[in-house]
Amino acid sequence: MLVSEVFRLQVAKLHLGRPTMRASQQDFENALNQVKLLKKDPGNEVKLRLYALYKQATEGPCNMPKPGMLDFVNKAKWDAWNALGSLPKETARQNYVDLVSSLSSSSEAPSQGKRGADEKARESKDILVTSEDGITKITFNRPTKKNAISFQMYRDIILALKNASTDNTVMAVFTGTGDYYCSGNDLTNFTSATGGIEEAASNGAVLLRDFVNSFIDFPKPLVAVVNGPAVGISVTLLGLFDAVFASDRATFHTPFSQLGQSPEACSSYTFPKMMGSAKAAEMLLFGKKLTAREAWAQGLVTEVFPESTFETEVWTRLKTYAKLPPNAMRISKELIRKNEKEKLYAVNAEECTTLQARWLSEECMNAIMSFVSRKPKL
Ligand SMILES: CCCCC/C=C/CC(=O)SCCNC(=O)CCNC(=O)[C@H](O)C(C)(C)COP(=O)(O)OP(=O)(O)OC[C@H]1O[C@@H](n2cnc3c(N)ncnc32)[C@H](O)[C@@H]1OP(=O)(O)O
Secondary structure: OOOOHHHHHHHHHHHOOOOOOOOOHHHHHHHHHHHHHOOOOOOHHHHHHHHHHHHHHHHOOOOOOOOOOOOHHHHHHHHHHHOOOOOOHHHHHHHHHHHHHHHHHHHHOHHHOOHHHHHHHOOOOOEEEEEEOOEEEEEEOOHHHOOOEOHHHHHHHHHHHHHHHHOOOOEEEEEEOOOOOEOOEOOOOOOOOOOOHHHHHHHHHHHHHHHHHHHHOOOOOEEEEEOOOEEOHHHHHHHHOOEEEEEOOOEEEOOOOOOOOOOOOOHHHHHHHHHOHHHHHHHHOOOOOEEHHHHHHOOOOOEEEOOOOHHHHHHHHHHHHOOOOHHHHHHHHHHHHHOOHHHHHHHHHHHHHHHHHHHOOHHHHHHHHHHHOOOOOO
8 A cells, every 4th residue: 555645744744743733822812712702602611622622721629629519510510620630831822722722613614515415415335324223324435445434424423313312213323344343543544645644634633532522421321232342432432331242252452562652532431440440541541452252351341252142142232222211311320420521621622632742743653654555365
């Protein structure tokens, strides 16, 4: 496969020691002005995130005395700011700028009379979305590439989850076509980008943040039917699911260090919480690949099924679950997740900022170059 010339030039530039892109004070001030011009009301959750990031960027970690239980407004503000912990001012400033730019683009789209309508109408071949028996089934459908996720597939999934959160189905289920569940991020996403690598990394970080937020925000039960090996982001995301059913053929692999990258999808928080820091480090730092049973023992998988009966058993179970009262499931999920949400948004934002810099690092570029320039199989 030919590696794009742009990517080669950017690698050369990087070797000359070009600094990483950061939001300047001017970018921050522009973002503050842009918020006033937003055409669409971003809603309370986003407003709280904007508030918290602004306070963190200008004053550092939360310095406000904890308000009383009945002071709901200030308590919500305190929770949002406090959840950012010791996030550095510079990172908060960058996250603020990124968040405003994503809001501006989504608030402009409908007035251009384009994106909203087009996206609904578009049929996606690599992400299949079907609704049956109260279940929205979202399938990674790119078996020739082991279901690797392209930039377009990230966007398709955001849209599918958005639609599924308000339609009349009661749960969403992810699975894969073919022998793999998913091989993670498409490693050619950055090498085939048309602009410069810095622009691609910056756009990638915004897209990744929105993508992961759409899982954090999904209000109905979210289930993964892991039909085969899972790699990278398809594994880390599982920490945000409500149930994970795996075939005994499935494996779980997060080779981030090997790729010069760092964890995403809130796994730097959900994995240690779920399995303890020692086991999380084995996966996220050292790239240990787990079998389905090992992943079950670590709490990442709900139940493992023999490959021979996997599909029948799991789908029978899911159809039964889908008959449970939908409001009760939604309300219970909200109770389970509510206290974690602000923390998850903050972790997601920090992981994306960290990854953006990693994608521009020599370690990561070398790893991607070595993957895309592998010898073709005979
Ligand atoms: C918005 C941006 C967000 C970014 C978020 C970041 C997330 C981080 C990650 O997800 S890190 C994980 C990245 N994934 C990988 O490192 C896996 C890479 N792939 C492999 O190691 C192997 O392909 C394999 C182990 C998955 C399968 O090996 P096998 O030998 O069985 O098969 P092939 O290697 O021949 O694969 C068949 C074709 O599929 C292509 N392919 C597989 N995975 C990917 C991938 N992740 N990205 C791009 N392409 C992939 C592979 O190149 C073969 O294509 P070809 O037939 O055209 O050569």
